[in-house]
Structures are given as C-alpha cells and as structure tokens.
Amino acid sequence: MSNLPTEPEFEQAVHEIASTIEPFLESHPEYRRAFEIVQIPERIIQFRVTWERDDGTVAVNRGFRVQFNSALGPYKGGLRLHPTVNLSVLKFLGFEQIFKNALTGLSMGGGKGGSDFDPKGKSDAEIRRFCYAFMLELSRHIGADTDVPAGDIGTGGREIGFLFGAYKRYQNEFAGILTGKGEDWGGSFIRPEATGYGLIYYVTEMLRDLDNTDWVGKRVIISGSGNVAQYAALKVIELGGKVLTFSDSTGSLVATDGEGFTPADIAAIADIKLRRQPLTAFQHSGQFEWHEGKRPWTLVEKADVALPSATQNEVNAEEAKALIAAGVRYVAEGSNMGCEQEAIDIFEESRKGRESLHETEGVCYYAPGKAANCGGVAVSGLEMGQNSQRLKWSHTEVDARLKDIMVTAYTNCRETGKTYVKDSAVPSLVAGANIAGFVKVARAMREQGDWW
Structure with a gap:
C-alpha cells in the first residue's frame, strides 16, 4: 500500500479495498503484486485553466485528469467541478471507478477528472468560457476509444453541452467523447435518472x-x-x-x-x-x-x-x-x-x-457505492455503445438493460462474498464487490502483461 499522508481520501479508498480483499489474497498470493500495481495511475494530467470573468478580469484554476486503468476499456469517469477538487479526491474517485466499472460488465476502464472551479455564483457566460478553456487542454488527451469523461458534482447537462461544443470546435469532429449528452445529440435516455x-x-x-x-x-x-x-x-x-x-x-x-x-x-x-x-x-x-x-x-x-x-x-x-x-x-x-x-x-x-x-x-446490510451506484456509469457505457453504432435505444430498452446490469452486479457481489468471506450466513456485499471488481481487472492486466 502506498504511504501518502497528503492524500487522505485516496489512502482511505485503498485501505477500504485492501481490508476486504485479504481473504482472496491469502488463497491467491500472486495477486498481491497486482494490487500494488493497480494503485498507481497509468497517467495523471494536470494543467492550468485561465478564463475571463464577466468583468473582464482573468481567473485561473487547476485542471486534472487521472487516467487510472485501461485494462478493461477506455478510461471512463466523471469530471467534478468543485472547490474541494484536488489530486487526492480525484485519485480516490478514479481508483473506485476502476472496480465500479468492472462490476457493470461493460468494457470500461477507470478514470476521473475535474477542476477546483466552482460553478456556484457564476453566470452562464462565465461557465461557458471556463468550459471552453478547460476543454482546450483536455481535448488533447481524450477520445471515443481512449478516454470518455462524463458529468459529476458541478458538471450537469449545461456543462457537458459547453464541453462537447468546445471539443467539436477544437477537433472538428462529432464523436462520442463525453457521456451525459443531450438526447438530441448523442445522449441516452435515462442518463440523468x-x-x-x-x-x-x-x-x-x-x-x-x-x-x-x-x-x-x-x-x-x-x-x-x-x-x-x-x-x-x-x-x-x-x-x-x-x-x-x-x-x-x-x-x-x-x-x-x-x-x-x-x-x-x-x-x-x-x-x-x-x-x-x-x-x-x-x-x-x-x-x-x-x-x-x-x-x-x-x-x-x-x-x-x-x-x-x-x-x-x-x-x-x-x-x-x-x-x-x-x-x-x-x-x-x-x-x-x-x-x-x-x-x-x-x-x-x-x-x-x-x-x-x-x-x-x-x-444492517451494507452495499458499497462501487456496486450500488454503478448504474450511472452503466448507462454511460450504454450511451457509448449507442454512439459507436449511431443508434438510439428506447427509454424502455435502456431501463431494462440498466435493471439487468444492477441485478447481475448484486448477484456477482453476493456470490463472491459468500465464496471468500465465511464469517456469517449473511454475505459481505462490500467484500464481494471489492474482490469481484479487483479480480476482473487484475486478470485482464495479467493477460496484457502488466504483471506476471
């Protein structure tokens, strides 16, 4: 486990997973090396964002993208716009995202990004100018087959629209490089829900x-x-x-x-x-x-x-x-x-x-977020699939697929928890989620030569 006292949120996320996958590691000690490796992001991008306020003065913020793990597919995870955003928070979110995405059963790696920009109290024009400035740098590092960000705290439909418009202008292409888009321009039904x-x-x-x-x-x-x-x-x-x-x-x-x-x-x-x-x-x-x-x-x-x-x-x-x-x-x-x-x-x-x-x-039965709230990224993954095929599925079809993904995720967590944690007739859903997600990612990494 890493020892980074300046990254408390990330350390907490690593500890939470480490404390629950130990039963699996005891029976498969070769995977300890994989757990050490998966804690290190494949790439961290940090950049300056300068934008103009309505009064003509220039503001500056920090922008980030943590491309954590691509073993299962393109990096996938939201963009958070909030004053508390820093590398510790984004590494924690990106680390969790790896295993959350694995539990959906879809082809998505894990990543997270954002900025310490605060949309609260800003005009629409200021938010648009910030989004265009932010995407000017981010557009160099994302793509439909590379990294597909989404919304998060502070990044709703308005911000996704501005970010997509900026990317389209800078790269001169209409591509599924963001999810959570408007329903008339590549978005999926049920994404907000x-x-x-x-x-x-x-x-x-x-x-x-x-x-x-x-x-x-x-x-x-x-x-x-x-x-x-x-x-x-x-x-x-x-x-x-x-x-x-x-x-x-x-x-x-x-x-x-x-x-x-x-x-x-x-x-x-x-x-x-x-x-x-x-x-x-x-x-x-x-x-x-x-x-x-x-x-x-x-x-x-x-x-x-x-x-x-x-x-x-x-x-x-x-x-x-x-x-x-x-x-x-x-x-x-x-x-x-x-x-x-x-x-x-x-x-x-x-x-x-x-x-x-x-x-x-x-x-009291406890279900961790990486399993219980994976429906958001699951429909983001379904949006990616629709974009790739230039199709739009109905509200009913997307809802049915979402429900099936959540039922499968629960069953996977329950059965994995029963297999590896035998301290009760009541299954540990948190251990099941962490082990199931980790094993899927670690096996893919091994087959791709990331560890052996």
Missing part, C-alpha cells in the same frame, strides 16, 4: 434476496438533494416506499407527517437545485422540519433503509450506530465512499456470526 434508479434496483435485489420483501411501506432516509437523491426518491415512491428526508450542505429537511415527500415535493426541490438555491428555499405547509447544519441520520426515530447520496464520508461511526438503533436494515451508497471506514466496520460487524439470513435484530 440512472444512478438513482440503479441504486434502487440494487437495493430491490437486497430486499428480495435477503428478506424476501419489497419497498411497500419501507421508510427511507436519503441524504443529498441532487440528481441521485431525487431520482432514487421518485423510484422509491413509485415502488411503494416513503421518503422521509433530503439534505444539502446547509442542513436536513425531515418529514414530520409520517407520509414523507411526494413527487410534487421532489419536483419543487429539483427546481430549487436547478436555480442553485439551498433547501431552505423549499416552500411547504408545515409538514417538514428543517434542521440547520445537521445530516439526516440521527433525525429519524424509525426507518428501514438509508441511502447516503450526497458526497464522500457523510456517515460516521456514531451515525451508523444511530441508524441501527432506528431499525435501519439496509444501507446502500448512492454517493462514492459515502461512509467512513469506522461506519462500514460497524455495519459489517452487525452481520458477523449470524447463523441465518432470517436473524433480524440489529443486523
């Missing part, structure tokens, strides 16, 4: 397989209020569950009437977020309570499912204990590395030593 829908499809399999139940009547705690949280919530409601919370960086909104949010409420929240306003701007008739500066995990007395869907490290050890005390039986990450390692350890400890799947008291 994909991560949220895929998360719910994954948890649906958990419910069915582990407890022989479904979403009807389930009380669900969701963090975040962006695309992932919104579409996960809509799918939960569609399937009969109740969404009790949303949150953002300023605090949490909690339903007090027992019925939770409606699709109309979620549409209003989506409009607020589109206008880059905080959740405090949400208008209601008193059926919701605002908790300034708090995350939702300790604010609900009774719940069944928790879906961290905001950002990394948003559930700590004390909050994990609070979720279990509230009766939460399923935690699945819509965000990347949504739980701190100590929280994961608590969830995993709750399932150890169980002699039956039907033991319910105090058991």
